[in-house]
Amino acid sequence: MHYSNQTHHFVVVGGGAGGLELATKLGNKLGKRNKARITLVDAALTHVWKPLLHEVAAGSLNSDAAQVDFRVHAQQHYFEYQPGRLTGLNRDQKTITLAPIKNSAGETVVAERHLSYDTLVLAVGSTTNDFGTKGAAEFCQFLDSQEQARRFHRNLLNRYLQEEFADSSERNLRVAIIGAGATGVELAAELRYASQQLEYYGLH
Ligand SMILES: Cc1cc2nc3c(=O)[nH]c(=O)nc-3n(C[C@H](O)[C@H](O)[C@H](O)COP(=O)(O)OP(=O)(O)OC[C@H]3O[C@@H](n4cnc5c(N)ncnc54)[C@H](O)[C@@H]3O)c2cc1C
Structure with missing residues (x-):
């Protein structure tokens, strides 16, 4: 898709429960009519709804069958998807930094890159708090x-x-x-x- 420099660019970082739904709705509402450009960034290639993780852990659910492929979903809902882990944010220049993407051997597949935005939404979720418990x-x-x-x-x-x-x-x-x-x-x-x-x- 081609956008003019005036097209408002929404960047949503984190395609979890919140970010994926937001990107989907923005895509369907604005992206579809070229009213805005929407980019979803996620460190993973696919989304699995977190409340299902205990089933994946126990083996009662095959995560391959329960996952949403970001690239396919983006194509179907008029937004773009960029794989990458957010490592930096420059609010003055309105850019974010994404870490290099490496393969399993540790070789760089895609170098560190920067992405500019007009509106940035951080939806990177949370992680378990171990309260500093030793070990x-x-x-x-x-x-x-x-x-x-x-x-x-x-x-x-x-x-x-x-x-x-x-x-x-x-x-x-x-x-x-x-x-x-x-x-x-x-x-x-x-x-x-x-x-x-x-x-x-x-x-x-
Ligand atoms: C095991 C488990 C079970 C749960 N069960 C329930 C339940 O039954 N009912 C309920 O209401 N809630 C449940 N929750 C809570 C619910 O899943 C969270 O409240 C919800 O997922 C939060 O949504 P979110 O969009 O904020 O973040 P998340 O869904 O956590 O998504 C965050 C996304 O950001 C991405 N990300 C993280 N860091 C970066 C980065 N630096 N760069 C790029 N991408 C990044 C991740 O890959 C992920 O896709 C459960 C949580 C867990 C862990």
Whole structure:
């Protein structure tokens, strides 16, 4: 799409529950009629609704099936999507800085870049507060992102495998969940369910 220099540019950073909906509505309302340019920036390539993360962690939900691909969604709702992690903001020049994008080998695929805006919306969400509890950041797993939920699931399956081939007297897989809010309680229930499913498939 081609925009004139006068076209107002909305940049929404963070395609979570708030940012994705905002970009979608702005796109449908203004982007569709070329009344504004809307760009959504997110560090991830896809959106998974956070209230589903405990199911991804337990393995009862395949995150691939539950995710919204930002690029596809942007195409369908008249906005642009740019992958990248926000690392800087210059309010005088009205620009944001996005970190270089690297591949799994740590090689730079896209260099650091700057994006200018007329209106900037920061919707980068929040992360779990460990209240500075000693050892928490080092030893606990957190459940704030897709990657963390997937990592939890991989670790869980590896621990199950480890237990499977350990002497029965040495089997001792225990999961402690800190936080008995909706996520903690639902995670406990999903893990119980997952343990029954894994047993059904031969992992004890
Ligand atoms: C496990 C879990 C379960 C939950 N369950 C419920 C529930 O049942 N009901 C309920 O009402 N709420 C629930 N919540 C809370 C709800 O998910 C949040 O309130 C909501 O997601 C916040 O929306 P948001 O748009 O502010 O941020 P988020 O949805 O967190 O989205 C933030 C986005 O910003 C991106 N981002 C972060 N940093 C950067 C950066 N530097 N650069 C670029 N992009 C960045 C992330 O990739 C993400 O896509 C739950 C939260 C969690 C973690």
